Amino acid sequence: MARRNHLDDFTRGRIIGKLEEGRTVTSVAAKFGIKKSVVSRALKAFQTTGTAVRKIGRGRPRTTNAGDDRCIILKVKRGQQQSASTIAQQPCTATRRQVSRFTLFRRFKKGGLFAHRPERCLPLKVAH
Numbered sequence: 001m002a003r004r005n006h007l008d009d010f011t012r013g014r015i016i017g018k019l020e021e022g023r024t025v026t027s028v029a030a031k032f033g034i035k036k037s038v039v040s041r042a043l044k045a046f047q048t049t050g051t052a053v054r055k056i057g058r059g060r061p062r063t064t065n066a067g068d069d070r071c072i073i074l075k076v077k078r079g080q081q082q083s084a085s086t087i088a089q090q091p092c093t094a095t096r097r098q099v100s101r102f103t104l105f106r107r108f109k110k111g112g113l114f115a116h117r118p119e120r121c122l123p124l125k126v127a128h
Contacts, residue, residue, distance in 0.1 A: 012052040073111040
């Protein structure tokens with residue numbers, strides 16, 4: 001899957017400026033080395049909103065921010081015998097927010113912390 005490279009606000013403003021000068025979508029697209037659809041979408045967005053600034057931050061807001069993530073990872077590293085459910089029941093001391101255990105699992109994974117099961121072995125006898 002191709003990664004999208006969004007235009008920065010300055011470039012979008014330049015594109016809108018060229019279009020308002022009276023240039024065609026095709027000539028502007030050729031000048032900036034981008035597809036015509038990108039230029040026409042930028043123009044349409046400018047005509048609807050009145051600004052060339054791209055909207056960001058769509059989607060569901062995160063439960064935790066970067067500081068909360070650091071707090072969660074520190075809590076795990078200090079008390080390694082606690083389960084994720086136990087940690088989820090205790091709100092982070094800095095924010096006083098409850099976080100689900102599934103969110104905690106994602107934060108652990110992002111922080112490089114993974115579950116380790118102890119090695120099971122047979123008990124040794126005197127004969128061994």
